[in-house]
Amino acid sequence: MSQQTIAHNYALALFEASQDAGISELIREETLFLYDSFKSAMSLIDHLASPGFSQEKRLRIMERALGDTVSEMTRNFILLILKHRRQNLLLLILEELDKIFDQNKRIIRAKLTSAVELDSIQRQNLQSKLEKKTGCTLDIEYEIDPGLIAGFTLVYGDTMFDCSTASALNKFSNTLKSLRYDWQE
Known part of the structure; x- marks a missing residue:
């Protein structure tokens, strides 16, 4: 499966979950904020992809980085991406999510x-x-x-x-x- 397809599938899952929960606008705002934050801090994403970090350490670092700035749904989604070792696709997933929101609107x-x-x-x-x-x-x-x-x-x-x-x-x-x-x- 191509990286684009994988990213689209993750993005679509979050979009549908946010629609079902009635918080799609909140999720969009949060993920746009995270996209800008991650893009400006690419070193964090690169470090998370480093084989020197254990899975537990990756998750702890991201949990601290997210803090209380995002909803539980967004936090769980980002952590799920890390658990599935897809941190290298994080920006692509967030870009796909933005496209899906645009198509919907x-x-x-x-x-x-x-x-x-x-x-x-x-x-x-x-x-x-x-x-x-x-x-x-x-x-x-x-x-x-x-x-x-x-x-x-x-x-x-x-x-x-x-x-x-x-x-x-x-x-x-x-x-x-x-x-x-x-x-x-």
Whole structure:
């Protein structure tokens, strides 16, 4: 089984348990906090994966690190990951959990790259049109790339829209290159 599949299965289990218990928003907040904390303290995760630590010591360290900052469900979930020796997948599991929460709330994370900075009205209009088209709420990360010349690219999930002048010029150039003219007639 791939690491992605394993991570998804763990994440789905916590998501479903949190839904059943009616505390999904709390679990989401806690796991986002833990993701940021673990990501900034990768040395802790690396140490936990070290063969020099016994299983009991790993669990004690994590219990102390968690303290009273998270609910019993989140604490038990993190400890279960350690008990199953999946600490190397901890961040991936938390990323998968975030994706599952987004899917459940019909939220799509997107990246929009434009040639120039969009003002708030342009952003609002674009977001409204895209939300209407997708039927989902979009969480858009904006970026500027003058190399696009004009227009924008939008990436979300497996989908990419390229509405940039640079792309159109590139396609036109490739079309011209592919044409063969017999100028000697």
